[in-house]
Amino acid sequence: MDLDLAQLRALDATVTAGTLDGAARALHVTPSAISQRLRALEAATGRVLLVRSKPVQVTESGQPVLRLARQVALLAADASRELAPGDGDRPVTLPIALNADSMATWVLPALAPLAGEIAFDLHLQDQEHTAALLREGRVMAAVTAAADPVPGCTVTRLGGMRYRPMATPEFARRWFPDGVTAPALARAPAVVFDRTDDLQHGYLRSRGVDPAVPPLHHVPASVDYVTAVTLGFGWGMVPRQQEPPGGLAELDRDGAVDVVLHWQQWRLRSTSLDRVADAVRTAARRHLDHP
């Protein structure tokens, strides 16, 4: 297969911008130039790579080509930075997936020192979808509970986040006067992040309570989730890294659940990606649990 860099760049920019017009503006060419390059790339690969919806959708055949396009773009940006350091190059964009609680606690301060040279395109995803994003080439790296390497990726263990069932002291007194008994857990409201969050469900099952029985609040944002527990909406599984200064009561000393996080990234020697990986691993050593 003959590779044309301008064609690959058109694919990358179109997926990033979501539209051919956006890609044209980003690359300072006309929309018809983008369209021609995409058609030529589809002719060269013999496959339909994009569905021209709004935003465009990458087809299954388009995934390896998009991944290739982004790998090439990253390596080219690294090389040009090395050839002419500090000449005010446009920062390279790194799409990274991460779980909501990591983004809300320890990841942003770790990435901040690199934010002048790298544009961080952060995607919030649960574990299941993160593997798909890596496979599809939509993200280059991920902080994820998925320990199995996605094909083409390396994986490093970062450390754990320990979730414990917590509530305000007033909530604990009102709903659990005799501790976390099964009848009390079946009646007390719980706060759940979203439909894919199994932490509260898992704890309830471990105590013999069907998770379909208690009333559930759904609060699908990480900081807001802890705010809801702190405001007394219900009990919830809260990691040490997110305990509010005011203090929540731990409901059950045997109720902790450890979620082990991993760094997965494309198998690729890239200075930019290596620097981000170093920053994330250093912060993880400090902020995550290493039992």
Next chain:
Amino acid sequence: MDLDLAQLRALDATVTAGTLDGAARALHVTPSAISQRLRALEAATGRVLLVRSKPVQVTESGQPVLRLARQVALLAADASRELAPGDGDRPVTLPIALNADSMATWVLPALAPLAGEIAFDLHLQDQEHTAALLREGRVMAAVTAAADPVPGCTVTRLGGMRYRPMATPEFARRWFPDGVTAPALARAPAVVFDRTDDLQHGYLRSRGVDPAVPPLHHVPASVDYVTAVTLGFGWGMVPRQQEPPGGLAELDRDGAVDVVLHWQQWRLRSTSLDRVADAVRTAARRHLDHP
């Protein structure tokens, strides 16, 4: 059309739980009883109401039936609460859509006093999808920038959130030594919430800068977004309600954008829904802008 309450309840519970098994556990019946009721409801309406995927998907024909099921469930829960107040009824679940910045600032404290009687199923959605959720019957109310009433809904104006272009004082000195000129805005990194967030793009266009040009960080969670601006990732449009105590610098006194929020809810006399609407309107009077 002959209505069967048990059948409507099966539809509601299946969509809420996402699976027939989950609905069966929630209603304390067998999965085959759920399956029979759904088939009977589909026979009575002459339509396929659900796609049996995981989670189940409501078809277009299923939307008005789901909406009806939830309206009936809400009215029945209200009535039973009125007949036997305080007898420890299972709280009624209210699915509500809201924009991320409202959830992160003024809405949760307003809902907290009701969280013992009402289970809040909060959905984060941008304006466009919120109207769809109301129409489909997936949410009963919404805090949304959409001013046009969705068919079957009432709409009340809540007040405004005023977004201003802000950054840390260090960021402003480094990237905008001569103020927010077009060349400086074309080079300075900006923080954007997600692909549907047009606030930064709108400001850039108003200053003659193509939004495809500057480097963009994407940080898709409301509190984390402000954290990223505070950590110096880039400049961003920040509402007064979210300004951090440490203080950010306002970049452009003429750059404010007002987003006017509305409360949309199903046209339905329900005690529970009315109490939530009252709490939201009272908090909005206090926390939103009323120029």
